[in-house]
Amino acid sequence: MSPTPIVTLHLSAALCAAAIGPLALWTRLGRTVRPRWHRVFGYAWLGCMVITALSALFIRSHDLPNVGGFSPLHLLVPLTGAGLYRAVTAARRGDIVQHRRTMQGIYVGACLVAGLFTLLPSRYLGRLVWGQWLGWL
Numbered sequence: 001m002s003p004t005p006i007v008t009l010h011l012s013a014a015l016c017a018a019a020i021g022p023l024a025l026w027t028r029l030g031r032t033v034r035p036r037w038h039r040v041f042g043y044a045w046l047g048c049m050v051i052t053a054l055s056a057l058f059i060r061s062h063d064l065p066n067v068g069g070f071s072p073l074h075l076l077v078p079l080t081g082a083g084l085y086r087a088v089t090a091a092r093r094g095d096i097v098q099h100r101r102t103m104q105g106i107y108v109g110a111c112l113v114a115g116l117f118t119l120l121p122s123r124y125l126g127r128l129v130w131g132q133w134l135g136w137l
Contacts, residue, residue: 003128010055011125017048018115021107046084049110053080063122080110
């Protein structure tokens with residue numbers, strides 16, 4: 001049970017996004033604001049999220065209720081895309097409050113919450129991590 005190339009791409013981009021997200025958020029917190037690093041990490045995070053969302057379209061699930069292999073988890077793809085668009089346009093218009101809220105929401109919803117759901121023991125990655133890699137199942 002080894003992951004397919006598209007699952008590997010998806011997982012790699014998602015893990016990178018999960019790791020880069022706090023760096024992008026951290027560079028705008030505290031007394032010292034680091035706008036250059038915020039942009040670097042922000043664009044890297046944005047790229048990882050776009051790759052994660054697009055690669056998800058090619059991963060089909062037949063263990064959940066689905067239509068043509070698309071499960072309810074695939075609804076996160078347009079939601080993530082719309083959120084990223086909304087956050088970028090808010091930043092370009094100078095609406096930093098909206099940009100911050102949207103990016104934080106996407107990070108929590110798409111990286112953390114969705115990531116935790118993929119690690120459930122009944123899911124492919126959950127069986128891979130908990131069963132094959134760690135031997136706990």
